[in-house]
Amino acid sequence: xxxxxxxxxxxxxxxxxxxxxxxxxxxxxxxxxxxxxxxxxxxxxxxxxxxxxxxxxxxxxxxxxxxxxxxxxxxxxxxxxxxxxxxxxxxxxxxxxxxxxxxxxxxxxxxxxxxxxxxxxxxxxxxxxxxxxxxxxxxxxxxxxxxxxxxxxxxxxxxxxxxxxxxxxxxxxxxxxxxxxxxxxxxxxxxxxxxxxxxxxxxxxxxxxxxxxxxxxxxxxxxxxxxxxxxxxxxxxxxxxxxxxxxxxxxxxxxxxxxxxxxxxxxxxxxxxxxxxxxxxxxxxxxxxxxxxxxxxxxxxxxxxxxxxxxxxxxxxxxxxxxxxxxxxxxxxxxxxxxxxxxxxxxxxxxxxxxxxxxxxxxxxxxxxxxxxxxxxxxxxxxxxxxxxxxxxxxxxxxxxx
Amino acid sequence: xxxxxxxxxxxxxxxxxxxxxxxxxxxxxxxxxxxxxxxxxxxxxxxxxxxxxxxxxxxxxxxxxxxxxxxxxxxxxxxxxxxxxxxxxxxxxxxxxxxxxxxxxxxxxxxxxxxxxxxxxxxxxxxxxxxxxxxxxxxxxxxxxxxxxxxxxxxxxxxxxxxxxxxxxxxxxxxxxxxxxxxxxxxxxxxxxxxxxxxxxxxxxxxxxxxxxxxxxxxxxxxxx
Ligand SMILES: Nc1ncnc2c1ncn2[C@@H]1O[C@H](COP(=O)(O)OP(=O)(O)O)[C@@H](O)[C@H]1O
Ligand SMILES: [Mg+2]
Numbered sequence: 001x002x003x004x005x006x007x008x009x010x011x012x013x014x015x016x017x018x019x020x021x022x023x024x025x026x027x028x029x030x031x032x033x034x035x036x037x038x039x040x041x042x043x044x045x046x047x048x049x050x051x052x053x054x055x056x057x058x059x060x061x062x063x064x065x066x067x068x069x070x071x072x073x074x075x076x077x078x079x080x081x082x083x084x085x086x087x088x089x090x091x092x093x094x095x096x097x098x099x100x101x102x103x104x105x106x107x108x109x110x111x112x113x114x115x116x117x118x119x120x121x122x123x124x125x126x127x128x129x130x131x132x133x134x135x136x137x138x139x140x141x142x143x144x145x146x147x148x149x150x151x152x153x154x155x156x157x158x159x160x161x162x163x164x165x166x167x168x169x170x171x172x173x174x175x176x177x178x179x180x181x182x183x184x185x186x187x188x189x190x191x192x193x194x195x196x197x198x199x200x201x202x203x204x205x206x207x208x209x210x211x212x213x214x215x216x217x218x219x220x221x222x223x224x225x226x227x228x229x230x231x232x233x234x235x236x237x238x239x240x241x242x243x244x245x246x247x248x249x250x251x252x253x254x255x256x257x258x259x260x261x262x263x264x265x266x267x268x269x270x271x272x273x274x275x276x277x278x279x280x281x282x283x284x285x286x287x288x289x290x291x292x293x294x295x296x297x298x299x300x301x302x303x304x305x306x307x308x309x310x311x312x313x314x315x316x317x318x319x320x321x322x323x324x325x326x327x328x329x330x331x332x333x334x335x336x337x338x339x340x341x342x343x344x345x346x347x348x349x350x351x352x353x354x355x356x357x358x359x360x361x362x363x364x365x366x367x368x369x370x371x372x373x374x375x376x377x378x379x380x381x382x383x384x385x386x387x388x389x390x391x392x393x394x395x396x397x398x399x400x401x402x
Numbered sequence: 403x404x405x406x407x408x409x410x411x412x413x414x415x416x417x418x419x420x421x422x423x424x425x426x427x428x429x430x431x432x433x434x435x436x437x438x439x440x441x442x443x444x445x446x447x448x449x450x451x452x453x454x455x456x457x458x459x460x461x462x463x464x465x466x467x468x469x470x471x472x473x474x475x476x477x478x479x480x481x482x483x484x485x486x487x488x489x490x491x492x493x494x495x496x497x498x499x500x501x502x503x504x505x506x507x508x509x510x511x512x513x514x515x516x517x518x519x520x521x522x523x524x525x526x527x528x529x530x531x532x533x534x535x536x537x538x539x540x541x542x543x544x545x546x547x548x549x550x551x552x553x554x555x556x557x558x559x560x561x562x563x564x565x566x567x568x569x570x571x572x573x574x575x576x577x578x579x580x581x582x583x584x585x586x587x588x589x590x591x592x593x594x595x596x597x598x599x600x601x602x603x604x605x606x607x608x609x610x611x612x613x614x615x616x617x618x619x620x621x622x623x624x625x626x627x
Contacts, residue, residue, distance in 0.1 A: 317485020
């Protein structure tokens with residue numbers, strides 16, 4: 001019953017001095033809000049990153065064209081071409097999926113609507129490598145690719161851009177630079193990967209794109225889908241071998257392409273986000289400690305103000321321990337309430353941030369419980385001294401206190 | 403004998419000056435007595451009450467409460483004795499403003515570790531004894547001065563103390579309500595409650611059964627009815 005009465009006394013004391021309690025807890029509130037939103041943003045970023053890695057299929061390497069240097073001097077640019085991709089695809093040493101692609105922006109017209117969209121030349125296998133699923137209609141076939149057919153698949157947001165719906169535009173024609181293409185499918189919503197938004201793009205067969213739209217066999221990149229248990233170094237070596245041979249690069253010559261391992265890249269990015277999150281959270285944590293000093297200060301004031309009450313409680317039989325408990329509970333409660341308010345604000349900020357940026361909202365519960373526990377510990381630590389002072393008050397003197 | 407003191411002294415150091423608030427108090431109290439400790443302001447009455455009420459310890463001298471020596475007990479042991487054996491009534495009531503009358507009366511039982519159900523029953527009984535059972539949910543600010551003092555008396559009685567101390571209990575009351583409170587004390591004493599009343603007013607002191615007068619920290623007279 002004593003604990004219950006201590007909690008009730010603490011609540012009523014915090015309520016009675018509402019404004020003062022709020023101002024005291026302000027640093028705690030701000031600190032917790034900062035910790036929570038920063039950790040939340042960091043975690044959401046990581047989630048987005050994970051999602052984008054998942055988007056790339058099990059594991060993807062990307063080959064990009066790059067400048068070839070001879071004797072340290074940049075000497076032109078040897079493009080990646082469709083034949084390179086075919087050479088890679090012919091190799092059956094590895095169980096890999098070769099997904100060459102080219103892309104460019106074109107004006108697109110449907111009825112009276114216009115839009116500028118990124119058109120990608122894909123093979124059917126590209127969709128598998130990127131993990132894209134068809135929402136309505138169908139994917140194009142290898143036969144349509146070889147026949148340079150004028151068929152097109154839309155990202156999920158494209159019908160909206162063209163002021164129509166997926167259902168309505170399916171099997172209709174749209175115009176790309178005056179030539180008509182039949183919409184055979186619309187993708188499911190894939191979500192932004194952070195640096196690309198597949199929902200806004202359009203997809204035609206690679207050979208159609210090469211011949212009819214871009215008029216070139218130069219590729220933007222080649223994605224290589226590999227399973228997770230593949231030896232990446234060995235795969236990279238094979239790619240190098242094949243492409244160097246194709247590009248006539250002799251021994252000692254530098255590559256005119258580069259190979260990105262996305263998972264490596266995202267590991268780095270994840271590490272960087274992690275360090276950044278820890279840094280900001282640490283700074284915010286310091287503000288919690290500063291908040292704790294404020295709480296200690298106000299608790300000392302509270303002890304002085306309530307000297308007579310403490311004297312009375314002692315006269316009625318309160319031991320030092322029970323007086324200490326009362327004031328520690330008050331300090332801890334003040335910090336916990338501040339923490340709860342801070343969490344509420346932090347989560348709201350995170351929600352705002354993620355919805356504005358089209359991110360997944362993700363708040364690790366461990367961070368919520370962790371920061372509440374930390375607030376309670378701050379209250380406990382900084383409440384001890386004032387509480388001790390209250391407990392040590394001489395009852396005879398306290399009762400005389402005016 | 404409930405109380406037996408021998409040559410109690412209490413000295414305070416105020417700056418460089420030594421104040422001798424009590425200079426050697428020897429007296430004893432039997433169960434069921436109704437005593438007034440009377441004297442002018444500053445004579446040492448409150449200091450004496452604090453010591454025999456176990457709120458303070460003497461500088462010198464010995465003090466037996468219920469035949470147990472008290473002078474050498476620790477803070478927490480004194481707290482338990484105050485909770486168990488002693489009830490206090492103060493001039494300025496000392497009620498917790500944010501709590502109801504009932505909660506104020508329950509406070510000593512909380513420190514005694516009584517369970518809530520029993521505490522409520524016993525507190526209501528105590529409020530009934532002082533005639534305030536219908537005011538149990540009122541907060542102090544909703545009660546008159548006389549009612550507040552009676553809540554404080556109920557709180558002092560709720561643990562069935564061996565001694566009830568009252569330091570100028572009518573000092574903040576008008577003469578009519580002061581009279582009511584005095585009548586309540588008499589009634590309690592008639593039912594066997596030992597009471598030590600502290601006052602500087604002769605008219606109040608005259609209503610008790612024994613008057614101890616102190617002056618400058620010494621007993622000047624000790625007169626039984
Ligand atoms: N804590 C204290 N420190 C210093 N002097 C005190 C203290 N308490 C009481 N005194 C002094 O002791 C004397 C007796 O005080 P008190 O017992 O309150 O008298 P009364 O209750 O009879 O008015 C006074 O001179 C008072 O100033
Ligand atoms: Mg006095």
